[in-house]
Structures are given as structure tokens and as C-alpha cells.
């Protein structure tokens with residue numbers, strides 16, 4: 001039967017990227033998605049914004065909601081200091097299987113822990129299972145209807161501290177109006193919008209960054 005899109009992305013990585021070289025994986029995927037087949041990786045334009053937020057923050061404990069094929073996982077993990085840890089949650093088993101192989105290809109397994117689970121099932125288990133009290137950085141890139149409930153769940157589980165930065169993809173396309181309304185109006189967040197474009201496209205999209213105040 002026909003291969004899946006994630007399988008085709010993995011093949012591109014194994015054919016054109018160099019083992020242990022995260023930048024070559026990023027470039028191989030971006031080239032393929034721009035020239036051959038679109039896929040919902042954050043991409044190079046929004047990815048550069050993600051890079052600058054991570055580099056400025058230098059986080060030790062990172063949570064990514066939505067792994068897909070591991071493109072943004074690799075983008076983030078390649079910038080983390082030694083000893084830092086990235087936990088990434090992926091609900092879709094096919095995506096998780098591909099992402100594990102991409103993460104292994106770049107040799108970032110020691111920094112990255114992929115959990116195949118619905119976000120709401122594992123957010124409450126972060127402390128007892130991973131010994132993580134609070135996260136320094138959270139990247140939301142899973143499903144638009146989960147951004148707000150999962151943010152409230154993270155708050156409720158005490159996983160967000162003063163200064164925790166949350167960065168959300170796709171706040172314009174497909175859009176997360178309830179989430180934007182919440183974080184832009186809530187007194188416990190300062191937020192800013194990075195205007196950009198939908199990956200590998202001319203359509204508008206953007207990232208919303210919020211620093212948690214709590215209050």
C-alpha cells in the first residue's frame with residue numbers, strides 16, 4: 001500500500017540528512033516540504049522565531065505538545081544546554097513511530113523523551129513520572145481545540161511558574177480564538193504576537209508568546 005506522508009518524510013531524512021547533524025535534518029525536511037510535498041512542520045520561517053525564543057530563554061525543562069515527525073523537537077533540542085530535557089507528547093501512534101526514528105537519527109535521544117499519549121492524560125503525570133515540578137518553556141503545536149484546556153490543565157497541575165514562557169503555533173491558521181482571547185485578556189499573562197506565514201506557504205500565520213505572571 002501507499003506510504004504515509006510521515007514515512008516519506010523519514011525516508012527524506014535517511015536519504016539526504018547526516019546522522020547526528022540536526023541542521024541537515026531540518027534542511028532536508030524543509031526542502032522536501034517546499035519542493036515536493038507540504039507537511040505540517042512549523043517550517044523554516046516560524047522555526048527561526050522558535051529558535052530565537054528558545055535561544056533567549058535557554059530552558060532546562062521543556063514540554064512540547066504535538067510532536068508530529070519531530071521537526072520542531074529537533075529544532076528545540078539542538079539548542080538546549082547539556083542536562084536540559086525536552087518531553088514531547090504525541091497522540092498519533094504513526095506520527096510517534098516516525099518521530100522516534102527522526103530523533104534517533106540526529107542522536108538527541110538523551111535530551112528528548114517522547115510520550116505517545118493524549119496531552120490531557122499525561123500533563124497531570126509530569127511530576128510523579130518525570131519528577132518535573134515546573135516547566136521553563138512550553139511549545140503548543142498539537143490540536144487547536146486543546147490549546148486552552150491544556151493550558152488551564154497545566155496551570156491547575158502547578159506546572160507553570162512565574163516566568164514560564166508558552167509559545168503557540170497556528171494562532172491564525174487554522175486559528176485558536178478561545179486561546180488567544182484567554183491569554184490576551186488574562187492578567188496573569190503578558191503576551192506578544194509574532195506575525196509570520198503558514199509553513200511553506202504565503203498564507204498568514206503567527207506564533208503567540210506569553211510569559212506567565214501568575215497572580
Ligand SMILES: O=c1[nH]cnc2c(O)c(F)c(-c3ccc(F)cc3)c(-c3ccc(F)cc3)c12
Pocket residue numbers: 040041042066141142143144169170173174198199
Ligand atoms: O493540526 C495541526 N497541529 C499542529 N500544527 C498544525 C499546523 O502547523 C498546520 F499548518 C495545520 C494546517 C493548517 C492549514 C491547513 F490548510 C492544513 C493544516 C494543522 C492542521 C489544522 C487543521 C487540520 F484539520 C489538520 C492540521 C496543524
Ligand SMILES: [Mg+2]
Pocket residue numbers: 040041042141169170
Ligand atoms: Mg503547527
